Amino acid sequence: MNAQVYLAIDLGAESGRVMVGRWTGKRMLMEEIHRFPNGPVALGDTLRWDILRLWEEIQQGLIRAARQYGRRIVSVGADTWGVDYVLLSRRGELLGLPYAYRDNRTRGVMERVFRKIPRPKLFARTGLQFLPFNTLFQLIAHQQTHPELLATAHRLLFMPDFVHWALCGSEVAEYTIASTSQCLDPKRRTWATNLLKELGLPTRLLPEIVPPGTQLGPLRPSVAERTGLEGVHVVAPPAHDTASAVAAVPARAGRSVNWAYISSGTWSLMGVEMPQPVLTERALAINITNEGGVDGTVRLLKNITGLWLVQQCRKAFEARGRSFTYPELVQKATEAVPLRSLVNPDDPRFLNPPDMPRAIQEFCHETGQPVPRTEGELIRCALESLALRYRQVLGWLEELVGQRLEVVHIVGGGSQNRLLNQLTADACQRPVITGPVEATAMGNALTQMRARGELKSLADMREVVRKSVDLGEYQPRKSDLWEEAFARFEELTRRSGGT
Structure with missing residues (x-):
């Protein structure tokens, strides 16, 4: 019996890769099909992500996977680092290259926010560790430096959510990646809209939040034709790379x-x-x-x-x-x-x-x-x-x-x-x-497999890891x-x- 194949797109701050997860019925065997370098790009006085080059590399990985595994491929999903985001217009145009979290535009922003909302109250409402590059502070910096872009933006997508948009057109935020933003209510697990409004940030561009394992839809016809992945669907894994790793x-x-x-x-x-x-x-x-x-x-x-x-x-x-x-x-x-x-x-x-x-x-x-x-x-x-x-x-x-x-x-x-x-x-x-060394890609692929009904629980996923x-x-x-x-x-x- 031919093994079912799940594709895990895994983008890290130093490199990205497209991984193949082959399910034999008992074990998940991981194989790297394409690896490529990543890193922030200095542009003027800023640090940005070259998201178009990353997307081109992802497509090259999908093409290689299609050539090798063809119709055995069931689905694909992406995970990345947290906090960073892409802004899209209503027509799906990129509004600038996304900032890298190590960019210095957020310097001093966190302390200014504390003067308006004290640190204990902000923690009670978001539950997140205070880091100067959390999405909340990035958005405030964005509002201060380029308010016209936030005013024009139709949708904010975190990095893996943007990859899913490029793959199939979905405009949602997977829960685990949204939870890294400091824009989420940790108890309700919904956007902390009142908090964002208090800080003068627009909430209309925030997407619907979906849980890991959500079926996002088939590949765009143009992507399916370009890569050779006819009939393949996109499934949201735990889209924050750490969440995928912890699942494994x-x-x-x-x-x-x-x-x-x-x-x-x-x-x-x-x-x-x-x-x-x-x-x-x-x-x-x-x-x-x-x-x-x-x-x-x-x-x-x-x-x-x-x-x-x-x-x-x-x-x-x-x-x-x-x-x-x-x-x-x-x-x-x-x-x-x-x-x-x-x-x-x-x-x-x-x-x-x-x-x-x-x-x-x-x-x-x-x-x-x-x-x-x-x-x-x-x-x-x-x-x-x-x-x-x-x-x-x-x-x-x-x-x-x-x-x-x-x-x-x-x-x-x-x-x-x-x-x-x-x-x-x-x-x-x-x-x-x-x-496992490939914990992130394995957690990604196992979540896709579970979404298809092959596994029932997180405990089942971890049992597969131990066997694999x-x-x-x-x-x-x-x-x-x-x-x-x-x-x-x-x-x-x-x-x-x-x-």
Whole structure:
């Protein structure tokens, strides 16, 4: 019997790809059919996404999939990073290139909003971690700099919703991606229209919200003809890439929350799966977020600056004429002295510095630590700091859920970093289970398959994941060095902004 095939379009901040998910009846086998680079493009004094090039690359991936799998392909769906959006006119024209979230136009906007709506009230109404690039703050910046575009716009579509529009013409917002915007009421799971009106933002351009697994319709005839995908439908997966990744965490169902996840990539998203949002004063104090998941679950999580530190160091090394693969950098870090220098990965200076190694060195100098000089010392500093940040956030999550979290699941591309996996187990003193690497694409494809009726529940999806991939396991090694380092790290984070 020929396996059914589901296509997962997965766009990340560093690269995009079209993935094939082949369902054998017992296992979901993932295959990369097309990969392409991504990254913000400097245009004038702004950072934008080249959405037209991304769309062209997506079509090339669909063409390759059609040539290889033909009529076995059932459906396609897209997931991307959160918060960023596209504006369309009533006739479907792009109103400018979409801004990238690291653009500096939102600088100071969040603080101005707090003067109108105090931070506790805004958290109670949106449940989201305060980050300067959340969609809410981007829209206010857009209103201030280009009010004519918002006045002209007919529809706001988040990045994966735009891909779905390009595929089939749908104009909806999938729930999990909408939940990253700080424009959503976390209890009602509808747009926080009263809040937006208070801030002077138009609400008419907000689309209908639909749950993951929604059938969006057949491909546009022109797309079907161009790609060769006749008869293929578009299904909304969990369109926020983290939501798709969490859907593919191979945890077993239980009566209580006893595991944490880290979706590891450019960002590290660390959290737990909850039935309802947590909107307590303590959740506000530690700047936690409540985002949407599959089957109405809530991803109670913390956005942590992840392997961005390593990616940007590598980019800086290349600019200096020293090129390394990621495994080579990890090997250099393995050989460096442990727990010598630490940084707070979420210090604002690391959001988008012109030179990441220099930013790390300046942080260490300012805090009276040995300054890392070699590539290995810099990467070791970044990875150990990230592991200690995981330990800090794990403690906060346990405080919020009221019980010990027994295991940490690491999924996504970052789960291939063996050194970081072991450092995480050592820092957190918890077993770490790694895989799947392709969690995002797998969660995307499994949701499409479930929409077709092949699976009944989120638990079924996770059972398929366990049968489909080889998982890794890292046991914690006891060392007093980690206790001393964590005390230093907590002091560093307190001095540099705490949460």
